[in-house]
Amino acid sequence: MQFKAIAVAGMLLASGCTPYHLQQQQLPQAPQPVAAPVAPVDDRAAIGDRVLQQINTLRGNIGQPPLTPNDQLKAAALAHARDMSAQNRAWHWGSDGSSPLDRARRAGFQGSLVGENISETYENEIETLSAWMSTRDTRDVIMDPAATQLGFDWYKEPSGKLWWVLLTGS
Numbered sequence: 001m002q003f004k005a006i007a008v009a010g011m012l013l014a015s016g017c018t019p020y021h022l023q024q025q026q027l028p029q030a031p032q033p034v035a036a037p038v039a040p041v042d043d044r045a046a047i048g049d050r051v052l053q054q055i056n057t058l059r060g061n062i063g064q065p066p067l068t069p070n071d072q073l074k075a076a077a078l079a080h081a082r083d084m085s086a087q088n089r090a091w092h093w094g095s096d097g098s099s100p101l102d103r104a105r106r107a108g109f110q111g112s113l114v115g116e117n118i119s120e121t122y123e124n125e126i127e128t129l130s131a132w133m134s135t136r137d138t139r140d141v142i143m144d145p146a147a148t149q150l151g152f153d154w155y156k157e158p159s160g161k162l163w164w165v166l167l168t169g170s
Contacts, residue, residue: 044153047125048074051152051166054129055142064145070169072109073151077165079103080118081155084163090120104151104167111149114168115141121162125154128164146170 048069056066080103083094092100100116117138119128132138141147147168154164 047154048152051125051129052150054126055150058133059143062143064143065148067147067150067168070109070111070149070151072107073104073149073167073169074153075151076100076103076107076109077151077167078153078155079107080116081153081163081165084118084120084165085155085157085161090118090163092116092118100167104169109151109169111169112146114144114147114170116168117141117164117166119162119164121164122160123162125164128162132166141166141168144168 052067052069059066080094080100084090087095094103098106101113104113117132119131121128121131123131129142132142148170149168151167151169152165154162156162
């Protein structure tokens, strides 16, 4: 009996037959590359305002006070975004060994640093913010009740790759 089943299967394979349900279906096409969305970097103010508004809406939903923009934290964020691009890796340490606090101080920030979020993407700012909100550690930086100030910026490479940095402080 086992020999007959093997023989029948062998004959089907040799004859090039395929089961009916596969003959009637189209095989899926290989995925086509999709152009990566990029942020309209020609309007930094609008992007910063959108992120601040979204964050303050999220914070307001849980009774947290709104964040206010801080120019020193924004400068530190932009400097680190450029540095991550130069290093070609998203991490919290500068190429000179600086920490987020070191960079905030270097930019003139005198308050307390609450946290830093970073990202390396081809996504826009709202998709990046959504990704940060979906992970506890990065969400905690944004929603921390001790945070009162925000610095947010990015660097766009010629390839379209984006390096995002968000700093919160008080």
